[in-house]
Amino acid sequence: MKAIGFKTSLPIEKQDSFIEFETPKPIPGANDLLVKINAISVNPVDFKIRQNSAVDTILDTPKIIGWDAVGIVEGIGKNVSLFKVGDEVFYAGDITKQGSNAEYQIIDERIVGKKPKSVTDEEAAVMPLTSLTAWEILFDRIRINQEKDKGKIILIIGGAGGVGSIATQLAKKIAGLTVIATASRPETIAWCKEQGADYVVNHKNLIAEVRELGFQYVDFILDFVDTNAYWDIMVELIKPQGHIASITGSSNPIVLNKLKNKSASFSWELMYTRSMFQTDDMQEQHVILNKIADLLDNQTIKSTLNETFTGLTAANLKKAHQLLESGKTIGKIAIKF
Template sequence: MKAVAHTVIRDIDDPRYLEDLTLEPPTLGAHDLRVRVEAVAVNPIDLKVHGRRPASAEAPVILGFDAAGVVESVGAAVARFGVGDPVFYAGSVARSGCNAELHCVDERLVGPKPTTLDFADSAALALTGLTAWELLFDLMALDDDAHSPAGPVLVLGGAGGVASMAVQLLAAFTDRTVIATASQPDSAEHARALGAHHVIDYRQDYRDQLAAAGIDDVAAIFSTHTTAFAWENFARVIRPFGRIGFIDDPAPLDVSLLKARSVALYGEGMFNRSVFATDDMIRQHEILTRIARGIDGGRLNATTGQHFGTINAANLRAAHRHVAAGHARGKAVLSGFG
């Protein structure tokens, strides 16, 4: 099968950063679907794995986690999908990636592809959708008014991939006021189009800007970029017994700032269910199914940004560089192996 992998860890500016290879197809496990990959999306985790996972000519590392494709074969224990089913998923960081013509993934991590989207737009949804849903609803329980504090939610990075999904999910599945952050007019307009009621500049004082919008404080904060400046502002605008969730890997934070208001802190790791093989792995199948229904029902929209062409080493390196620049709006996607 065709695959894109690395055999040596190289700088992203090196043309040999990724290589086009021909490899043996993956072995099917009992709970696995073997998927013929039609499209993939690139995430920051791809770059992190490239920089830390040793590789060699004998053991090349295939990156990629977001994928959409068609089930080619199924394992003996598979009960939810059959050959020919179109699917989308984010897979597991502990297994070989999806930048290959054939990829094996546990069916409990897979959802039915939205019928109203093509494969590229579907591939862009899984990791961001799962990350946003798990933090908002599974951890902070912001869709459960009986078990979470009422009030507005602040979403940092309102135009980014995960934040774009967070804004949409809050707008579609809750009645909460949503405040997004942005620094540029086009990013602010994008966040409003996704469902944000207000947009503030993340570089300026949060409390002053919220007050100007008639908002005293927020019940929850969804953070994609937990900087020292942001953290100080969080402590000033979060209400007593509020909730703060983060998806990034921040520098050490002074959590004592939260104690005076009894604020709960949550860290989201989308791959934790698959890496630790938790008893509720099936939850990701359930979430992706809900997201697909939300797309097909017109409640959610695709978050695709730029399409980088067919799946090959040169195009994937270009997509990685785009993501590494840190200013991408929406997801970088590629489709087909040419």
């Protein structure tokens, strides 16, 4: 089968930052599906792994990355019970295994959902990773209750990005929250409003702009940009007994003690935790993805696709990574095979 990968971590403009190669079609294990992939999307995790996983070394076998895919089940392992050959599926993959930048992939059925019927392959391909991340941060980490928390205020830092776009929709449409999203350019402000944000504020003057809206504090804060850069701002804006959650990691220690007087909570979210550690509730991602498919099919939420390239090629992956690395992408990018 054809695959795209890399043997060493290079700047994206270098010729061999991605290479095309042939490799045997993988064989599914007991709980795996063999999926013929029709479309993928790219995410910031892709370029971060490409930049850091083969520094100053040359791998014997090219590393295949990519963690969003839509395809058709072509084979199943002996213990598979959730899907059958011929089913259309979508998923965000497992960061410990080979990725989706290939014609075929094996994937544990417990982290796979049914593809939504009402959208194209590329519209579906951009949804799994960001939807799982947004769903988990809202409902598993912060544990927002749709009845108890309806109408409360949530601040989403990075509203126009892939995760921010779907988090805005879920916070508004499912949780019933009042959403404040951050954006600074006319096109990103417009995008955030299209996703359902009640208010859009400039991240460069965040405290003042939130308070100009009439909110001294907010109940919840989601950080999708930079925990360190926004830490003191989040500490100031979070309501006493509120909850902050982040997906971005931290290059320097976070001073959690700053939350003490407010008795505020902080959580990390990593969508890959369940598959990395084979948690007891790993199959919850199958359940969440099926919910996302239903929400797309009944038009409660919409795909965050904003750009599509056609063809599984190194050139297309390079273009997609260059756009992501610029930090100026809006919504999501898909590659249709």
